[in-house]
Amino acid sequence: MATITTIDPVTRLEGHLKIEVKVDTVNGVQQVVDAWATGTLFRGFEKILEGRAPEDAEHITQRICGVCPVAHGLSAVLALENAYKLTIPNNALVMRNLVNAANFIQSHILHFYHLAAPDFINGPAMPPWQPSWNIDRRLDANTTATLVNHYVQAIDMTRQAHQLGALFGGRMPAPPAYVAGGFACDVTAARIAAAKTLLATLTPFITNVYLPDVAALAGAYGPAGSGRDWSKIGRGYGNLLAYGVFDLNAAGTTKLLKRGRVVNGATTVATVNLAAIKEQVTNSWYQDSTNGLGPAAGQTVPQYPKANAYSWLKAPRLARLPYEAGALARMWVNGDYRQGISVLDRHAARAAETLKIATAARTWLDQLVVGGPVWNSYSPPAAATGVGLTEAPRGAIGHWVATSGGKISRYQIITPTCWNASPRDTVGKRGPIEQALIGTPVTDINQPTEVVRVIHSFDPCLSCAVHVMHAEEGAKIFRLGHYHTADEAAAGHDHDHDEHGHSHDEAHDHVH
């Protein structure tokens, strides 16, 4: 009999997310047969920006996310430069890359050790490791102790990575030095020397600690492991999207990680047609009159409650297809990593990317010119439109701006987690995380460790919850440690299933 489980809150991720998971036994294996992802926080940044000075967007949007603020700041200034047709000095290009690199290094290390690794190990008998679930632990005591000690060491590494970013950005998180026309910070020999010292600590950690730890995890949980092969779990659609990042020339035509997309795990990389990106809101708490708009013409008009809706996230689609964004997408598109698409592959690609970026950052330091220009002044036109595309650590990010009378008249943002954690679209096609969860084995429905492993592999920038709010007739409702009959559960609920328009009776379309 199918059951629905709730995990609320899902911890160790950023922002506000809830996911409903329907679990059933298929071919003798208890597994996820359906899933619904819900963004549970609405702040309305796009409305907040309307009427403000266009230059303010850099500072305001960095406060969307304290984990990937740099990507927002960079997208904002790129959008304005695209609108105003500005160029920037090379020093600015390099400092932008360095601060963004610092954010990537910080975020990737934090993600592996502090957000994801606890899904695989039982740590010491103290917070934050305990209390904990205890499912499918395969690492021996020595390896576990090593990972716990590296957890502690990694906090110091993330601190040093932030320090690297602050040298040029002013402070981390939310470095204020990204400005349209260039960068605010002046280049000094002392900053360059300090940055070299930090990279001389960070890069060996990535090489000698982070990469081997990811390999150790893959050894125990991959094809050679003693249980299920996690290189075969959590694949999803296999559609991968990257806007590209780390411009290597002023025009942005050459990047360390290039722009492109692939469909269903192909090795042929296609171009990204921005005009084909549309945001669907049929299952989101926004007015249906705004459905299917491109972000350049997008609108954010909340409507709650709304029949059939279950998320504050819109559902972005490119030529009607959902796409996964993130390190694996970037590395696949760039040709650096194509071993597979799975939970383990996302961790491996992220670690490999960290080293690639840290190595490049060291060479960028040699391109800075002490005392050289960092900013070009400009006179803004009264009205303009522009788009800024780059990558956050967790995937493709875009800002679309329109100005009128010297103020922001429209602002639209599509974050990577909006791609990854999007709800179903107008034709009912699941979002990438929803799809990746299908077929995930669940050993103990009261400790759905496997479910959060899949979620964490995407490094979602959301932090609330995976709920179950709905009683299904005749089904047991599991609430992590609490069993109810459907009637008992329904009696205690404000929500019922029909309110969200889900039909748990629909045919299961399993992906194995």
Add this chain to the structure above:
Amino acid sequence: MSITRRDFLKYCSISAAALGLTASDLLHMEQALANPTAPTILWLQGASCTGCSESFLNRFSTTAPTTAADTLINSVNLAYHPNLMSIAGQGAVDVINAAYTQGNYILAVEGGVPTAFGGAACWAYTDNGVDVTFKDAVTRLAGKAAKILAIGTCASFGGIPASGANPAGIQSVKTATGKATINIAGCATHPDWIVWTIVQLLTGKAIPLDSNGRPTGLFSGTVHSRCPRRDLDDGSYGHVGCLESIGCRGPATTAMCPVSQWNNGVNWCIGANVPCLGCTEPTFPGTNAFYRPGSG
């Protein structure tokens, strides 16, 4: 694991001057830490960006040996933190409920409190089948908290998400709960300021507050009054100098950034030639432009 309470005390000893601690304070803290009933901290996130948590981690790994962050987490019993704790789901909510039953915990709130759509703009968790809005969760937990820390400007005053049209109807923690809060303002706030406040609580010191609920031990004097650039000629992007002519809010902003600096003291906003945004003020971000090009 090498993290012990002794390490934490060692860290505090090393940092005693920076934290404003006397030998007597350290003794009191040792007693507090030796006491297994030392206050539990519940750290909740509402309309936040997690930036204050990120900033918090930076401080503790900065100073003493690499174990400082975990040391504090363990020593003060940070029982609930959504970004860090291993357990999820009802097991996590049970931690909150156990603390609530006992009472006398420190409630640390990061992010403002959305009230739009009956609170449905932000859900906190599901407790035994009941979906709980963030507003309801914070209001309940505030009722039995020994102290309430508003971590950052959003929790203190609403901040950026509450600006302009305030589409989510965001309120400060004080407004939403009707309870007094200690406002550790800043967007993001500074790790030293969080540490300082917690240490005051552990050592049983009174924390005098200014008219905006901010500790006067941290918030007294404007950025401009202590700015190393106040006597320099006009600066701008890329040029070291006083940034008042391009919109610096330092003269109207109470904060110790010129003294604290950021990220292990390597830089700060003005140090990168960016005007102070005024991020510790109740008026932040306001409607005026952050950057105002000078006439000359």
